[in-house]
Amino acid sequence: MASESNQSVYRATTTAPVNIAVIKYWGKRDTTLNLPTNSSLSVTLSQKSLRTLTTASCSANYPTEDTLNLNGKPQEIQSSKRTLACLSNLRALRKALEDANPSLPKLSTHPLRIVSENNFPTAAGLASSAAGFAALVRAVANLYELPQSPRELSRIARQGSGSACRSLMGGYVAWRTGELADGSDSLAEEVAPASHWPEMRALVLVVSAEKKDVPSTEGMQTTVNTSELFATRAESIVPQRMDAIEAAIRDRDFPKFAEITMRDSNTFHATCLDSWPPIFYMNDVSRAAVRLVHDINRAVGRTVAAYTFDAGPNAVIYYEEKDSELVAGTVKAILGANTTGWEGAFYEKLTSVTAPGVALENIDSRVLDVLKDGVSRVILTGVGEGPITVDEHLVTETGEMVSQ
Amino acid sequence: MASESNQSVYRATTTAPVNIAVIKYWGKRDTTLNLPTNSSLSVTLSQKSLRTLTTASCSANYPTEDTLNLNGKPQEIQSSKRTLACLSNLRALRKALEDANPSLPKLSTHPLRIVSENNFPTAAGLASSAAGFAALVRAVANLYELPQSPRELSRIARQGSGSACRSLMGGYVAWRTGELADGSDSLAEEVAPASHWPEMRALVLVVSAEKKDVPSTEGMQTTVNTSELFATRAESIVPQRMDAIEAAIRDRDFPKFAEITMRDSNTFHATCLDSWPPIFYMNDVSRAAVRLVHDINRAVGRTVAAYTFDAGPNAVIYYEEKDSELVAGTVKAILGANTTGWEGAFYEKLTSVTAPGVALENIDSRVLDVLKDGVSRVILTGVGEGPITVDEHLVTETGEMVSQ
Numbered sequence: 001m002a003s004e005s006n007q008s009v010y011r012a013t014t015t016a017p018v019n020i021a022v023i024k025y026w027g028k029r030d031t032t033l034n035l036p037t038n039s040s041l042s043v044t045l046s047q048k049s050l051r052t053l054t055t056a057s058c059s060a061n062y063p064t065e066d067t068l069n070l071n072g073k074p075q076e077i078q079s080s081k082r083t084l085a086c087l088s089n090l091r092a093l094r095k096a097l098e099d100a101n102p103s104l105p106k107l108s109t110h111p112l113r114i115v116s117e118n119n120f121p122t123a124a125g126l127a128s129s130a131a132g133f134a135a136l137v138r139a140v141a142n143l144y145e146l147p148q149s150p151r152e153l154s155r156i157a158r159q160g161s162g163s164a165c166r167s168l169m170g171g172y173v174a175w176r177t178g179e180l181a182d183g184s185d186s187l188a189e190e191v192a193p194a195s196h197w198p199e200m201r202a203l204v205l206v207v208s209a210e211k212k213d214v215p216s217t218e219g220m221q222t223t224v225n226t227s228e229l230f231a232t233r234a235e236s237i238v239p240q241r242m243d244a245i246e247a248a249i250r251d252r253d254f255p256k257f258a259e260i261t262m263r264d265s266n267t268f269h270a271t272c273l274d275s276w277p278p279i280f281y282m283n284d285v286s287r288a289a290v291r292l293v294h295d296i297n298r299a300v301g302r303t304v305a306a307y308t309f310d311a312g313p314n315a316v317i318y319y320e321e322k323d324s325e326l327v328a329g330t331v332k333a334i335l336g337a338n339t340t341g342w343e344g345a346f347y348e349k350l351t352s353v354t355a356p357g358v359a360l361e362n363i364d365s366r367v368l369d370v371l372k373d374g375v376s377r378v379i380l381t382g383v384g385e386g387p388i389t390v391d392e393h394l395v396t397e398t399g400e401m402v403s404q
Numbered sequence: 405m406a407s408e409s410n411q412s413v414y415r416a417t418t419t420a421p422v423n424i425a426v427i428k429y430w431g432k433r434d435t436t437l438n439l440p441t442n443s444s445l446s447v448t449l450s451q452k453s454l455r456t457l458t459t460a461s462c463s464a465n466y467p468t469e470d471t472l473n474l475n476g477k478p479q480e481i482q483s484s485k486r487t488l489a490c491l492s493n494l495r496a497l498r499k500a501l502e503d504a505n506p507s508l509p510k511l512s513t514h515p516l517r518i519v520s521e522n523n524f525p526t527a528a529g530l531a532s533s534a535a536g537f538a539a540l541v542r543a544v545a546n547l548y549e550l551p552q553s554p555r556e557l558s559r560i561a562r563q564g565s566g567s568a569c570r571s572l573m574g575g576y577v578a579w580r581t582g583e584l585a586d587g588s589d590s591l592a593e594e595v596a597p598a599s600h601w602p603e604m605r606a607l608v609l610v611v612s613a614e615k616k617d618v619p620s621t622e623g624m625q626t627t628v629n630t631s632e633l634f635a636t637r638a639e640s641i642v643p644q645r646m647d648a649i650e651a652a653i654r655d656r657d658f659p660k661f662a663e664i665t666m667r668d669s670n671t672f673h674a675t676c677l678d679s680w681p682p683i684f685y686m687n688d689v690s691r692a693a694v695r696l697v698h699d700i701n702r703a704v705g706r707t708v709a710a711y712t713f714d715a716g717p718n719a720v721i722y723y724e725e726k727d728s729e730l731v732a733g734t735v736k737a738i739l740g741a742n743t744t745g746w747e748g749a750f751y752e753k754l755t756s757v758t759a760p761g762v763a764l765e766n767i768d769s770r771v772l773d774v775l776k777d778g779v780s781r782v783i784l785t786g787v788g789e790g791p792i793t794v795d796e797h798l799v800t801e802t803g804e805m806v807s808q
Contacts, residue, residue, distance in 0.1 A: 229674060232636045266682045270633060270674035276663075277668045279696050284688040294681050384768075 010143035016135035046384030048345035054135035058110035094144035115394035133160030134167030154188035170385035176249035258306030284376030289315035299362035326357035416546035420539035450788030452749035458539035462514035519798035537564030538571030558592035574789035662710030689778030693719035702767035730761035
């Protein structure tokens with residue numbers, strides 16, 4: 001929402017969440033428009049733990065070029081085709097409003113000053129670009145007072161970073177691959193709000209990675225172009241899994257949700273391994289997390305935990321609040337209390353946990369030391385809401401960047 | 405060949421080689437007959453480095469039960485359906501000879517005493533069962549003076565251990581999946597003898613494995629039953645690769661041979677990862693070996709090395725003799741001279757190597773320490789011959805086991 005200031009600096013600020021896919025996006029059928037080869041589905045994570053905060057501002061008094069500052073560092077906006085595509089799409093929508101209603105201030109003609117900051121380290125290997133582009137699109141849309149729905153805005157955010165389109169909504173979000181060449185039907189939509197299944201928790205095990213293998217933008221096209229297994233996943237496996245996991249979410253059927261999540265993570269990494277040259281994102285620590293989850297589920301006698309891995313070694317473990325002690329409690333006992341990140345909004349159920357929820361003799365002995373040595377921190381979070389408009393601006397009323 | 409002794413103890417002794425597949429066998433369509441879901445192709449490794457030595461003997465004076473001693477330990481032969489199937493098939497062939505020619509001694513009625521030993525530790529994670537069953541079948545066939553060709557005997561060895569059928573021949577060996585339900589056309593055959601392309605070398609990096617993940621017999625059926633990517637490999641990818649690698653072998657086209665070998669290893673492990681629960685055989689050391697090979701090929705500017713991994717973390721690196729310094733020389737420089745296994749028949753080209761063939765600044769720095777810490781020994785070998793009849797018996801003329 002734009003607020004008119006004395007010096008005609010217009011501002012709007014939003015937060016946006018990270019999302020972690022349970023049916024993975026991997027492969028583009030159009031690299032310019034970021035059109036995916038398959039649909040995907042994610043859980044939006046709570047902004048009590050992880051969020052991007054972005055202020056979009058504009059003023060006729062600003063120097064002519066749009067600027068973007070991220071975590072205190074000016075970005076080369078003119079060389080980022082993806083950022084330019086988002087801004088140009090948003091300006092066009094504002095221009096249409098102004099053309100239809102001449103009484104509106106001509107914000108589309110003003111230079112933009114955008115300031116953004118994450119509350120988590122980029123080095124943690126979390127999908128910061130999704131939250132970043134979602135916040136940018138949402139903030140500018142608010143500044144321009146655009147009437148478009150999150151679903152409609154997802155078309156724009158997608159061009160910034162594919163998975164960003166899913167961070168415009170909370171809860172359980174599907175990104176439909178769409179069929180049209182111009183991408184106009186490749187949109188994100190809410191499958192269920194966070195309130196439908198609020199008990200979902202996510203424990204991120206941040207793995208001390210060396211250098212990342214292959215950036216995902218490059219890696220996914222290597223897979224599309226070289227993996228002979230890839231088409232089978234994109235064309236026949238994922239469509240079935242999308243239907244099945246949407247049903248599992250509708251029914252709040254955790255065991256079903258969990259199995260599909262784990263299997264799709266495995267299939268995704270299998271297509272990476274099948275690429276040429278092969279791409280490895282999981283390492284021995286990741287594999288220890290896989291074994292841990294299978295061992296916990298086996299020991300408990302039902303499926304209480306699900307792992308998933310993005311294009312990096314970090315494990316995200318989904319579980320339900322009621323199983324906190326069995327899952328997060330066991331991880332806490334293995335890692336030891338010294339591992340950082342246990343504090344925060346979702347910690348209540350675990351404060352008093354001192355013994356593992358699952359006795360450690362049920363866990364493959366190889367797993368314990370590998371995890372203890374390899375996990376540098378945890379992030380304890382849960383399903384959460386979409387972008388939220390806030391009044392804490394990163395640009396002052398006179399257009400100065402707030403010092404951080 | 406049987407030799408009649410004073411006390412009517414008949415003996416025949418053979419060696420048999422290990423083979424390492426370049427198109428992997430993974431999955432049975434019939435678990436009793438060991439009929440594979442797809443054809444496979446392997447390189448028979450020289451017995452100068454690795455071999456099983458097996459003496460088959462029989463005598464009317466032996467106690468009634470067949471016995472098998474392996475590496476000094478009596479085996480529970482009666483509980484091994486696979487061993488019993490091999491012996492019963494071989495006896496039936498002998499019986500047919502005896503029925504046709506009544507002057508032959510009735511060896512098929514004598515109890516068997518079989519003694520076998522490997523010249524390599526079972527713990528090395530090499531496919532010892534392939535060499536073991538090939539030697540057992542070849543030794544008994546010799547004892548019985550069976551006229552069947554290695555191709556015909558491969559039908560029997562296959563029932564002991566699938567990949568054993570490929571160890572009955574030297575050089576480059578294909579195992580055709582066959583189409584008949586009784587498995588009579590699921591046979592191994594020589595694609596090219598070792599002499600066609602004798603320059604092929606194999607460097608085995610023995611990785612200090614913890615406990616093995618899932619035994620291959622169990623693992624492959626998990627993959628068949630659960631991986632949604634598996635059918636694509638078995639039905640469409642492997643048939644194309646079989647044709648292509650046979651052409652590469654015919655043309656002695658190492659770069660083509662190498663790429664297919666590496667890609668099929670990756671696809672095989674991808675289907676393991678896609679299994680439910682997932683199966684991991686490669687670890688961080690294996691992945692370092694993958695990176696090393698890609699880095700060497702990149703630095704040299706042509707494909708001089710190819711990795712492949714069986715159901716375990718050991719890397720087998722194929723290369724041609726002329727590239728010994730570039731490939732094995734670089735590995736030797738990375739591992740240091742203290743790593744055991746460099747000596748032996750194929751070491752000549754490397755004795756004088758002190759500097760890496762490829763400068764180590766071309767190798768991903770993560771690779772160097774991981775390999776140095778993770779590889780416990782190497783085995784330097786090359787393509788070799790099939791089973792060889794020898795006079796060094798492991799059973800004396802009077803039927804006693806030779807003390808080892």
